[in-house]
Amino acid sequence: MSDHDHDHDDHAPTREDDDLELTEGEARFLALKSLLIEGGVMTADEIRARMEFNERGSPHQAARMIARAWVDPDYKARMLADTKSAAAELGIEATEAALVTIENTPERHNMVVCTLCSCYPRSLLGEPPAFYVSKAYRSRAVREPRKVLREFGVDIPDAVDIAVHDSNADLRYVIMPMRPQGTEGMSEEELAALITRDSVVGCALPVEPA
Amino acid sequence: MVDKLTTDIGGDSAGPVPQEDRDQLFWEKQMIAAFNLLQVKGVVVTDEFRRTVEEMPADYYANSTFYGRRLDGMVRLLIEKGVIDADTIEARTREILESGTRDHV
């Protein structure tokens, strides 16, 4: 196994897979990267900077926004009207052309899928999870959403309608889950901790407070 | 009626949705960052990239992984646009695999 005393790029995020075997895929990417740098298309510094920028896109961003919306009706109204501006209010730079927030209600549960590829609000949720990009989820979510949700342990009663949103073109979707009962005295930060990535895709409900 | 695109799988039957997650590998993060830059710099357009994925043979697509086909689609597109050369990237890939190390790039 390789040792770790050799000199890596300054400021690079941890090479957490340094002890993994080099695969054909990675080798091909490294070849591509070196050709792009040699060809003057981009620099290593630019790649590093963009990686750092991308690291900011994480489920915590969506959670912050939704927690704020739960405690501040005016913010919630602004988020529903213009999600991108509402993100900017919290210092989140959304690179998506258009973001839409859909609110769960006692009458309607919402979930998102991109059947054609993997469209996802990455600025607010990071890279999509394995299930979201899987062919099984992309195939089945539009046809049997209740069955798919049950696989996630979410059982939506028939009295509640389900709306599936196929994120197939230019909009990117954020689901705003309902605030759980028993959270009345909780701070925004405590509330944000209840909002999981999957609950913002509509494949889970927020964590119940202890 | 035109043939269905390989990516057009909404409504198809399929097995259980995979529940296990995995973190992105370092090179996958690098790859996404590099692809973002290609778009920001106007070298490629998202819809061109999607089109190259759609042009993959159906059996290749069916057996491909998420990051694998992204890399493949982007390589095809950059070759098509003349940004890189097919033989050069093949040779460079072999060279890196044979050396077995990431350190020289």
Place this chain on the structure above:
Amino acid sequence: MSEAEPSYAVGDRVRILDIGKPGHVRTPTYIRHKVGTIERFCGMFENPEDKAYGRWGLPPIPLYRVQLKQDDIWPDYDGAPGDVLEIEIYDHWLAPAGETT
């Protein structure tokens, strides 16, 4: 460059077409020939069917979200009667559904 005007208003009944266009399109086959209701006008967007081939996709075209009942998409749908699907459809993939739907 002049822009197309949106042809549909919220609440209009529309049929999603199969325009038989080969290559890169963003209207999945499962939704073609189905009838639904305009839920919102999303704005004007560059045409992905052109952008996929190195063109600019201009002038921008209207995009809508169409809401459809799941029962109207899948004859054997297993769920609640109020279950719906919403999807983004460009103007040229839509036609008025007519009054008898």
